[in-house]
Amino acid sequence: MKERGLLIVISGPSGAGKGTICSELRKEMPNLVYSVSMTTRDPRVGEKEGINYFFRTKEQFEELLAQGDFLEYAKVYDNYYGTPKAHVMDLLDEGKHVILEIDIQGAMQVKDAFSDGVFIYIVPPSLSVLSNRLNGRGTDAQDVINKRLSLASSELALAHRYDYIVVNDILDEAVEKVASILRAEACKISRNKEKIQDIYKQYMTKE
Numbered sequence: 220m221k222e223r224g225l226l227i228v229i230s231g232p233s234g235a236g237k238g239t240i241c242s243e244l245r246k247e248m249p250n251l252v253y254s255v256s257m258t259t260r261d262p263r264v265g266e267k268e269g270i271n272y273f274f275r276t277k278e279q280f281e282e283l284l285a286q287g288d289f290l291e292y293a294k295v296y297d298n299y300y301g302t303p304k305a306h307v308m309d310l311l312d313e314g315k316h317v318i319l320e321i322d323i324q325g326a327m328q329v330k331d332a333f334s335d336g337v338f339i340y341i342v343p344p345s346l347s348v349l350s351n352r353l354n355g356r357g358t359d360a361q362d363v364i365n366k367r368l369s370l371a372s373s374e375l376a377l378a379h380r381y382d383y384i385v386v387n388d389i390l391d392e393a394v395e396k397v398a399s400i401l402r403a404e405a406c407k408i409s410r411n412k413e414k415i416q417d418i419y420k421q422y423m424t425k426e
Contacts, residue, residue: 222314222405222411222414223311223312223314223410224250224310224311224312224313224314224315224316224317225311225316225317225336225337225401225404225405225410226307226311226316226317226319226329226333226335226336226337227251227316227317227318227319227336227337227339227401228319228321228326228329228330228336228337228338228339229241229318229319229320229321229339229340229341229397230320230321230322230323230325230326230338230339230340230341230374230381231340231341231342231387232342232343232349232367232370232371232374232375233353233367233370233371234343234349234352234353234356234367234371235341235342235343235349235371235387236341236343236352236387236390236393237320237341238320239390240341240385240387240390240393240394240397241253241318241320243390243394244318244394244397244398244401247394247398248316248398248401250314250315250316251315251316251318252310252315252316252317252318253317253318253320254302254306254307254310254317254318254319255269255270255271255272255273255303255306256272256273256300256301256302256303257272257273257274257275257280257283257289257299257300257301257302257303258272258273258274258275258280258298258299258300258301259274259275259276259277259280259298259299260274260298261274262274273303273306277299280299280301281299283301283303284299284301287304288303288304288305289301289302289303289304290302290303290304290307290319290328290329290332290333291319291321291324291325291326291328291329291332292325292328293324293325302319302321302325302329304332307319316401319336322374323374323377323380326338326380326381327377327380330380335410337382337383337400337401337404338380338381338382338383339381339382339383339384339385339397339400340378340381340383340384340385341384341385341387341393342375342378342384342385342386342387343386343387343388344386344387344388346368346371346372348388349368349371350364350368353367353368383400385397385400
């Protein structure tokens with residue numbers, strides 16, 4: 220019997236290193252995949268259906284939304300973005316570990332819909348380190364950076380709603396901590412009831 224995969228929700232402030240950690244994890248764990256989101260915006264050049272996004276009309280999206288077919292969703296300006304429930308469940312049933320790299324608001328929606336997920340919050344060692352990282356990128360204006368730093372401070376007050384918090388000070392150590400969390404979660408009794416029953420039957424048969 221194929222083991223069901225883990226749904227892994229990773230959040231953290233911009234500049235915390237979420238994307239880098241996820242990329243490194245995927246090198247170590249080939250069974251780890253990203254979920255594909257659904258959106259109502261038009262495809263950009265080079266984007267492919269089912270790979271970058273599932274592209275739908277606003278009417279199609281709202282119909283799915285009314286049916287409760289999303290783990291989480293948000294409306295950004297005039298476009299919807301969401302995580303299709305059926306797509307994620309199919310991947311989990313295939314034994315894949317699915318990563319959702321989303322903000323706190325989306326993560327709490329997922330927690331309400333799928334409490335069996337593994338919720339991990341990534342933080343830098345300090346606000347000053349985060350500020351240095353954001354400034355070091357050289358991609359954002361100072362007012363944007365200030366808004367992100369302010370948002371990081373307010374979001375941290377909600378981090379207690381996650382299962383784990385990982386400080387990304389040294390990247391390799393942070394990656395190993397997250398990998399250790401996933402290995403431990405995969406071994407939980409609550410996730411392995413059928414396997415335990417099979418092992419028990421084998422022991423009873425031997426006796």
